[in-house]
Amino acid sequence: MQSEPTRFLMTMCHRSLQWLEALGAERRCAMRLDRVADRLAAMGRRIDQLRARMNDGTADEAIDADFMLRDALRGLKEDIRDIARQLGDIRFAELSARTQRAFTRLSRVAKATYASADKLQWEIAEHDQRF
Numbered sequence: 001m002q003s004e005p006t007r008f009l010m011t012m013c014h015r016s017l018q019w020l021e022a023l024g025a026e027r028r029c030a031m032r033l034d035r036v037a038d039r040l041a042a043m044g045r046r047i048d049q050l051r052a053r054m055n056d057g058t059a060d061e062a063i064d065a066d067f068m069l070r071d072a073l074r075g076l077k078e079d080i081r082d083i084a085r086q087l088g089d090i091r092f093a094e095l096s097a098r099t100q101r102a103f104t105r106l107s108r109v110a111k112a113t114y115a116s117a118d119k120l121q122w123e124i125a126e127h128d129q130r131f
Contacts, residue, residue: 026099033105047120077117
């Protein structure tokens, strides 16, 4: 039979290991969220580059005559809405500051990318009406 100090020490070691495992899982989650935010930010930059090229005055034909680009933008916006909905379901008080920052950044990037995609979708529609 184990002595009281030994049981206490074993319990504390077990709890410490659980805490470290949870901390590692939360860190990995934050890193994954950062990668998603990075990918969304890259999409937003590509959208902004396309908008800049489209608006430089050199486009003398329809940009999206087959509607494939606008459909892709619509799909991207749906995915971003899904992300925003899922982020809204998270209870931040239970997360570490690092994970909260990752969620906040992802939310901010998602909103900006959604706005860029929406704007490009409308600009393409307006532009292509002339052709």
